[in-house]
Amino acid sequence: MSKNKESELEVAELSEDMEMIGPGVMLRDARIKLKMSQEDIALRLNFKISLVKDIEEDNLDKSLPATYNRGYLSSYAKVVGVDKEDVLASYDALGAAHIQRSEMQSFSKATAKQAEHSRLMWISYFIVAVLIGLTVMWWVQESRDKPKALPTAAEPSEITKVSEESDTLTIAPKLSPEGETEKQQLSSQTALEEKSTDTAVTVQEAVPESSNQSTDLQQQSSNEQATTLESVAIETNALTDESTAVETSSIAVFTFAGDCWVNIFDATGERIAWGVKKAGYVMTVTGVAPLKVTLGKPELASIEFNGEPVDMSAFNVGNIAKFTLPLSP
Template identity: 25%
Template sequence: MSEQEEVQEITHPGPILRAARDELRLSIDEVASQLHLRPSVVAMIESENYHDFSSDVFLKGYFRSYCRLVGLHEERMVELLERQLTVIVEEKRQLDKQQADEKLKAKRIHLMKLTGVAGSIVVVCALLVWTLIGSENEHELEQRSDSSLESPGAVVEPPAAPEEVAEENDSVELVLVDEKQSAAETLGETSAVTDVAIQSSNLDAEDQSSESQPVDEVSALSNQDQPQVRGTISITFTGDCWFEIYDDQDNRISADLMRDGRKFDYEFSTALRVVLGDASVAQVFVNDVQYDISSYVSTTGRAEFTVE
């Protein structure tokens, strides 16, 4: 084994746990039985396959239990684990950034292609419209020129006599005088009606103001609604199990490594989200009725469900 491989094993907690287990001559099944975990979870910890763990809290809880079982220093091992998790998170962040940059680049290229196609379509449409308008204008000019050549000359009427012009002016003046008189009469009637309407509206306003009485304002303090208890939840543990519970606002109510024989009781007024590290050692009762969680159990034995 080269020096680089030895340094890698020292700085990676998974091989250290596996070596400690081999030194104690324990199998993966025996370790899983003593830790109340599935053998696949123990294998994932030793192979440093942390992607299947939903949160670092569960991983660190299992890791500490494993270290205590094989007699390793918990804090030093957890420090190595945190360094490794930091590297994994940084690699994932860089990978996500690279993928996001590639998607953005592809999106820009696609947008440029669409812009080019749209510009080409606009240019083609403009050329077609310009061609159609030009042909219509030429056709209209040809029609106008043909109609001007075919139409006869305009007929000029002789000027009217002076006597006829004077009679027409007199009739126009009489009509204007009559229209002015009728307009003045109409204006007088309208102003009279408007004055009467204004006086009546003022009288109505005075009557309303005299009849209106002040109304006492009644203010009452509304009692603040107190949260009502929906029900109770009770969880009994028959083995070691990491346990978390959150309310509907995702605020953590409790989180702890529950031992064999411990029990959790809680009265809730909102929906609850419950997370169990090993559902096989937990019995859930909602309103004193056993709650079936078998459909929420994953391949690693972890269960996450919501209680309404």
Template identity: 35%
Template sequence: MNEENTQTPSEQQTVGQILKAHREQANVSIETIAKPLKLSELQIQRLENNEFQALGPLTFVKGYIKNYCRELKVDSAPILAMMPAPPEPAKPANMQSFSRRTEKEASDSRLMLVTYVILAIVIGSSALWFWQNATPIEEQTSNINIGNSIMSERQAVQSTNIQQQQSADKALLQNTVTPSENAAGVQATVEQAANKPLTENTDSATDSTIEMSFNDESWVEIYDAEGEKVAFGVKKAGYVMTVTGKPPFSVVLGKHSVVSITLDGEAVDVSTFPKNRLAKFTLPLAE
């Protein structure tokens, strides 16, 4: 039996036929040889029928043949030499092409990312610039509306006081002048009434003068103590404005930092007010 197993297999026989012939010469059944190889009977039959593709990769098939020969005490080298050579690996040309395409896609992705970052920075900077410039204007508009409301209320109160004073003066004049008074008394009363506006006119000596020099465009609004609007509007750069009225004056400036102010010839320091905000103050300044 050993002499038969060591014989060189015929070149005209296939690998499967040689394996089957060795098994039959050893009087070993398919079931018997399948158990130590841990293969099914179907796999043994496919191995002997040269159905190698159904058994898996060529490396596994060679392992089955080597174990098969070991169980039958047959030299496996000549039989394995009859197995076809493994297929050549595919050329890496496609992989190189895929690699170049992947590299190009990665480069494009980095370029797009840098573009998005730059775009986000530009949009953020524009939004910040708009917010910084728009906020003071909104505050100025709001403060201007508040100032107008305060001035309107002040004018209404002053108008009411004037009307009440006129009514009181009229009632006093009616009560003091009666038909029983003589001509001298009537004349004295008339002189007193005539002298009253003269006394008020003498107060004009207490008027004050404000002079403003505008180094840049700025909005201004000024009311005197009687609620009269003595200045209002936007003044251009280089404009010098002089107004006169009864102090104290209510002043609102859009850009106080670009305006030089004097009251009755004396400089007024408004540098303490916050920059980029509406300035509301009273002249003369409270100490």
């Protein structure tokens, strides 16, 4: 049973409890006991028959002032011998009952509207909840359907770093054709000529801070030299079979009194030594003469070429020295 029906039943029960004898019923019963007709009352009181009927049916004109209606009831009560006070009290009670019924009906209507409003609110809440649920489901589905992000490419700085490390660890190149050899020699000479005295000093200052790295480079240089020598020996033998002239190797011994940067190529374009050499380091290199030598600080190096000492006094202190072995007369 809905709340609206329950409210209507409560109003009906209260209305039944408020049923009472109206003034019209009291006057009608008294008239009937006196065996008088409505026409007799109308003649005695000079009323219209319709007014007598309205009085007996408690259907007095509400547009008239209450004083007029009370006067009609008092006159009717006198004719039929009913206590006027009882009739007027019944009239007042009947008016109060009507007011209470109206109030109860208004309350019933308000309750019904409130129940209807409550139902609408619950329906609205349900619709909103369904929309939220559908939105969440759609979002989850979209998240699942999205392709996974592709791995990001390596940063340029990382690529550069790897490239630099690869260049550092690369073993010396093998023998090249004469055209490429001359090109490499010219490129190396051009790059070295662009270095200034400040560059040599900067290299000298940076070396003590990375002594461990220099030691590693020396070890690596020794290993690479051994590998290079083996490669040169194998390929030189192959070239010897094809060439008409046999090239002889020269030996140069470098002794360093301080940290010095060095870069050496032989006549075939093969780089046979490079890097920073520490103080006290003795380096022996073998290659096809003439050897093209670049020293960062020539005053820190003493050289023997094929067992003969090399005069280094011709090179300026603190400047990069570039020369060939044997020295030109």
